[in-house]
Amino acid sequence: MKKKIISLLLVAMFLVSLVGCAGAEEPAEEPAVEENVEEPAVEPIKVGVIFTGSIGDGAWNESGYNALVKAKEDLGIEFSFQESVPVAESGEVMRNFAYEGYDLIIAHDFNYNDIVSEVAPEFPDVLFTVSYGYQSTEDNIAAITSSGWHASYMAGVLAAAVSETEIVGVLSATDSFMGKRMRTGFVNGAKSVNPDIEVLEAFTGSWDDVVKGKELVNGMIQQGIDVILSNSGNVNFGVIETAKEAGIMAIGAPSDLSSVAPDTVIASAVTPSGIYVDYGIRQLAEDNFDGGVYVLGIKEGAEDLIWNPAFEAEFSAEVIDTVNAAKLQLSNGEIEEPVVE
Amino acid sequence: MSSFDSSLSRRILRMRILVTGLAVVVAFLLGSALVALAGINPLTALRYLFSGALGTRHGIGETLTRFIPLFLATLSFAIAMKVHFYNVGIEGQIALGSLGALLVGVYVTGLPAPIHILLCLTASVVFGILWLSVAGFLRFRFGANELLTTVMLNYIAIYLIDILVETVLKDPNSLINQSQKIAATAKLPRIMEGTTVHLGLVFAAIVGFIVYYYVWRTPGGFELRAVGANSKAAKYAGINPAKLIIIGMIISGGLAGLGGGLNLLGYQSRWVSGTFLGYGFDGIGAAVMGQYHPLGMAFSALLFAIIRVGGGAMQRSVGVPYPLVHALQGIVIIAVIISAYFIEKRTEKMTKGGQ
Amino acid sequence: MSNRKDVILEIRNLTKTFPGVIANKDVDLDIERGEVHTLLGENGAGKSTLMKAIYGIYGMDSGTVKYNGNPLDAKSPKDAIAVGLGMIHQHFLLVQEFTVLENIIMGLKADKGIHLDLGKHRSRVEEIVERFEIRLDLDEKVKNLSVGMQQKVEIVKVLYRNAKFLILDEPTSVLTPQESQGLFGIIERLKKEGATVIFISHKLDEVLQISDRITVLRDGEVIETVVNKDLRKDDLSAMMVGREVTLDVDMPEVELGPDGLELDKISLVNPGGKTVLKDVSFSIRKGEILGIAGIDGNGQEELAQVLWGTLKASGGSIKLHGSTVDDLSTRKRMDMGMAYIPADRKKEGLVGTFQVSENIVLNSYYKPHFIKGLGQDFGAIREYSERLVQEYNVKTPALSVWAKNLSGGNQQKLILSRAIEGNNDVFIIAQPTWGLDIGAIEFVYRKISELKEAGKTILLISTDLEEVRSLSDRMCVIFEGEVSETFRVQDKQVAEIGLLMAGGKRREE
C-alpha cells in the first residue's frame, strides 16, 4: 500500500507541476514573436473571433473563418477563435479575449449583439464587431450587417420564374428574426413574379440533423415543389442531394453551392459572412474604425444571387432579365422592405 | 474490542481520494493522447487548460461562475441516486428552474431586492420540482422507467422554453428570439470584483452544506441513506421507503431548479432561444466522480468547471477543438467508475478487520 | 479404507480458503461407485464448499481430485458436467421464465451449426422422465411449478446430461416430509440404475434412512467416514459438533398473562389477485410462545409483514395489547412495543453497507435521546452501541465496520440486541437460527427463553419443525395461507404435523 501511495503522489505531483508551469513559462510560449524580431516594432493586429458553431460548417461560420485566414495573409493579422460558443456564455469568451490582449473581437453572429453591448463598455480600448448585428450602443461597437433579404428575394424571383408546378419550398434550421426576413424576402420575391405561387416552409430544428432535413425536403417534393431554397448550414448538402435524386432544382444559401451538384443547384443566394469579418478588420487596419451600424448590400458583395454558370446558359433570356431587373431595383432601394411580424 | 473507530473511516477516505485521483490522472493522460492526435503538444494544451481556468482572476471567476449550476446539478443527481431514482433529466429541470426565475424576475416588479430574489429562487425550485414530478408521477402511477421519461422530458423542456421565448415571452424590443431581462431587483449581486462570480456561489456553498448536514448528520438523512442502501431493511425498521423516495426526488428536482435559477439571476439574466447549458449531463459525471459525497462532489464539480473553462482557453491558445472537453469528461467518468471497483474491493478488505 | 472397492471419486488433500476463512482443509475422501454417500455436518462445516470446489464453481487452492481414475480439475461446471458429474443446488438454479424443457436443455451443445432441435430433445427427455417415473409437464413454465416439481426438473436436468454421479446439496430443506420421501424414492431408483449419489444434509433422520456411508465434516475437515449400519443419531450428532450437545431447550414455566397479540380473520390478496392469507386467526398471551410451522412460501413472510404493518391486510383485524392497530404504520406499532426479527437477516434485518453502530440504532435512531438539536447525537449512539455490542457479545473489530462483514451469528446477535433493548413486549421472530452455528443457536434460544420468562408475547415462525416443537408452548401449521387449529406441542406426532404441512387435511390424495 505504501508503494502505491508514493506512486500516486508522484503522478499527482506531475499534474500539479503542469499547472505550475503554466504560469511560469508563459512568456516563452508566444510563438509568433520571433519571426518579427527584425521588423520595425509594428505589433500585428490581434483578432479574436467567436463562432456559434463549427468553422467547418460549409456555410456561415466557414465563410467567416476563411475571411480570417485571408486577412492573415493579406494584412498580417494574428487571430484566434473559439467555436460553438452558446450565446449565454459568450460574454465570458469576449472578456477572455479582452483580457488576453486582443485588439478586435468579432462576435460572428447577430445573436451575440446584446451581449456585446454589455461587455464592450467594460473594455473601452478594445473594438468589437458584430456580424449581421443590428445595434451599436457604444463607440467601440460596429454592427456590420446587410438587408438580410435581398439575396433571398432574388432567389424567390428566380424560383417563381422557373417553377412549373407553381409550388416552391424553403428549408431553414431554426426560426429567428433574420431567418424570418430571409424567408419573407423569398416569398415576396416569388409573389412578385407569380402572385399565385405557393411557398412551403419547414424547419429542421437543429443545424445537425441532416436526416431530418432530407425527409422534410422529400416531403415537400412529394407535395409538388420543384425549386427548393435551402438555408440550413451543413444540412444543405443533404438537401441538395435529395433535390438531385428527385430531379428538382435547388438554390443554395448562404454560400455558393453550385459545385456541390452542378446539375441541380441552379444558383445560390449568397450572403458571405466573411464580408463582415473582412470589413471590420480592414477598418481597423486602416485606422478608420468607428462605432455604428454598417449596412452592406449588393454593391459591396454582401448579398447576391450567383448563377451556376452551367445553368445561366440554359435559362431563357426572360428569366435572366427578370432576375437582373429585380437585382437592379433592390440595389436602388426601390423595393420595400418586407414586413416581418 | 475497540471502540468506535474513526481512524478507519479516515483511512478509507484517504484511500478513496487517492484511487480516484489516480483515475483522473489516467483520464488526463488519455485525453492528452487525443490532443497529440491533433498534432498539438499535449503539455502545452494542458498548461493552457489549467492556466485558462485558474491562471487569471477572470479565469477563476469564470470557473466559479460555471461551478455554481454544475455543483447544484451534481448534488441533484447524487441525492436522487441515494434513493435509486435515476434523474437523468437534470438538464430539463435546470431549464425549467431558469424559466421560473425568469418569469418572476421579469414580470413581478416593485419588490425590494432581497424579497424579489428569494421569490425568483422559490419559483425556480418549484418549477424544477414540478418538472421532475412529471417523471415521478409517471413512475409511481404507471411504473414508467424514470430514466427514459426524464431523458425525453429534457428534449421537451428545451423545445417548450424556446417556444415560449419565441412567442409570449419574447422581448418586444429585441430583434432576436430572447426573453426580456430580469428586473434589476432580481439580479444576484456580483461578489468578486472584475468577474462574473455572483452571490449564487454563497447560496451554492450553503446549500451544499445543508445537503451534507441533512444526509449525513440528521435522522432524516439516516432514513434516506438507509432506504438507498437497503430499502427492504429500512422498511422493516419502520421507515417508509416511498416517502423517502419522494423526498429525495423533491430535493433533487429542487436543487436542479435552483441551479438554473441561480445561473439565470446571477449570470444569464435572460433566456436566449436555442440555449443548451449542458450542466445536467456534466453534473452526472461529476456526481459519479465525487462518489456521491458532498465534499468529493464539490471537488469534481470544480474539476468539470475547470475543464469547461480551460477547454475554451485551449482552443483560443493552441487551437484544440472544443469538443475535446466532452471527450475528456467522458474519459474521466469512465476511468472513475472503473476505479470505483478497486475502491470497493479495498474498502471491503479494510472494513473486514480481524474476526 | 483398506478394503477399497471401486472408487469413482477420489479426493486428496483438498484445501480451499476464502479471504480470512479456511473452508476446507486437507480433505481426503473416497466415494465408491453406486453408493449413496452422505456428507454430514453443521452449517458452515464445509460440505457445500467441498462439492462446489470439485464441481468447478470455486477453484481449489491445493489438492487433487480423480474421477474414474482420471484427474479432474474442473475450471467451471462445464468441465465437471463433461465427465458425468451433476449437481443439484440447495437453491434451485432454474430460469423461471423458461419452460421445463428449455431449462433441461439449456447450455447444451448445438445440434447442427447453431440450430437447436427441440423435437429431438423433447423425445429424449420424455424417455428419461418415463424411465425414472418422474411426472413432469415439459411445456409448463418453471415459475408455475411447486418447489417439489422444480427439484425434479433439476434432477432431470442433470440426468439428461448423462450424469452418473449426482450431488444433492441439502435437497430436503425445502420439502415436506412427504415430498422428501418421494425424493428418496427417486434416489433409490438412481442407485438401481448404477448412479452414485452424494447427499448433503444435516438432518440426522434422513441421513440414516438413505445413506450407505456417511462422512462427517466439521470446521472444514473430515472427521470420520462410517458405514451406515447400526448407527444412532447421538453418535452422529456428537461427531458433528465435537461434543455432546442437546438442543432440547428447557423453556421456563411462566404464568400466562392476558392476550398480547390477537389476530382475527386476517386475509391478504396479492396484487395479482391471488389469495395469500385466508382468515388467519389466533391469539398469543403474555409469557407465551406460539410457533407456526410450515414449508417455506406458504404465507409466513406475508403474515409477518401484515403483523408488522409493511403489508396491508385485505381483511380482518389485529389487536396489540387489546387495541386495534390495523391502520397504524410500522413505526407506530414499534412505538407500541412490537419488535420484528425478520427471516432474512442480510436483506431484511440489516443495512449491509451501514456501520455496526448505525444498524444497532436502525430501529431507534429517531428517538429523542439520540437527537441533539436538528442532528443526530453521535456520542449517545456510540455509547449505546458500545454497550449493546458488549452485552450481547457481538464480535466486531470496530463499531464502524460494515454490518455485512460480520458473521451470521454476530449479525443475528446485533438484530436481537436492538429488538430486545427497545423495551418491547410483543416479538415476531422469523427463522431465528437459519444458517447459524450451534453456539449462536444456543445463544438465540437462551435469549428467547429469557424473553418468555420476562412475560413477553412471542410469535415464532420457522420452517424448522424441530425448532418450533422445542421452543413453543402452542403451535399451528400454515399451508397455502391458512393456519391450522393451534394445539399444544405435545398433543401431536411429527407425522401428523407433517401431513398438515403438506396440506394433507384438505387433499384426500
Next chain:
Amino acid sequence: MDSQFMIIIGILLGSTIRYTVPILYAALGGLITEKAGVLNFALEGLMLAGAFFAYYGNLVTGSILVGVLCALAAGALTGLILSISILKYKASQLVMGIGINIFYLGLTGYFFRIIGSSGAETMVDDLLGSIHIPLLEDIPLIGVLFEQNILVYLLVVLVIFTARFFNKTTIGLNLKAVGENPYAAAAVGVDVIKNRTLAIVVGSMLAALGGGVMTLTMARVFLENMVNGRGWIAFTAIILGRYSSKGVLIGCLVFGAATALSDIVQIVGIDIPYQAALMVPYIITIVALVLSVGGGNAPAALGARYDRE
C-alpha cells in the same frame, strides 16, 4: 383532395421507413445486449461513433464497405470496453452508458474538426443504390417499401433472424438464460461472462451500424450530434416492444411514423411553432411508455450486477 391524401400517405410511408431503419438497427443491438441481462445505455453514443467512423472510413477509402466495416469495428471496440468495465470491473451500467455517450459526443466532434472536412467533396459517394423488387415495387402506395437499399433489406433479415435466434438456437437460448438467471446458466456450464461479452459486442456493433446507415445511406455527411436523441428512442423502443424483436420492430415503426407525421404537420403548413412539431415524437414515446408498462417481459436479471460465487 384524394390524390393529395395519397401523396401524404406516400410521404409518410417512405419517411417512416427511413426514420425507422437507423433506430431499428440500434434497438435490435440493444435488444440482444439486454436479453443477456445488460442494459445498454450507450446506444446514443454508439450510433454517433458508428455514424462518424463509417463516414470517415468511406472518406478515406471511398468504399461504402469499408465505411460499414469501420462502423462495426468502432461498435465492437466500444462493446469490448463496455464489457470489460461492466462485467469485470462491475461498473454501473447506467453511468458507463452516460460516460460513453458524453465521450462520443466529444470525440466524434473533435475528430470531425481535426480532419477538417466539410463541404461537398467530403460527401459519401452513393454506391448503395436501391434494389428494386420487381412487381412488388409497382404496387401503388406501398410499392415504396420494395425499392430500398441493401442495408434495409439486411435489417429485415436481421429482425427475422433475431426472432428465430432466441428460440431456435443454442446460443440464443444460452444468451436468454444468462439474462434471466446467470447463476442457473453458469450451473449448467454456460459461461456467463463470455455470453454477455458476446451480446454486448454484437449489440454494440449493430447500434454503431445504425449510426453508419445514417451517414452512409441517408445524410451522406457527418455532422456533430446528428444522431440527435435517436439512441434514446431506440432504447425506449426495446421497452415498448416488450423485449421481443417483433415488438421492437413495431416500437421503432411507431417512432418513425411519429417523426414522419411531425414533418407532415410542418410541410402542409399547419400553423404551430415548429418546436411543437419536433416535440411530438418524444411525447408519443412517453405516452407509449406509459401505456406499455405493467409486466413488461424484461429479462429477470436485467441490469443486475453478476458476481461469480
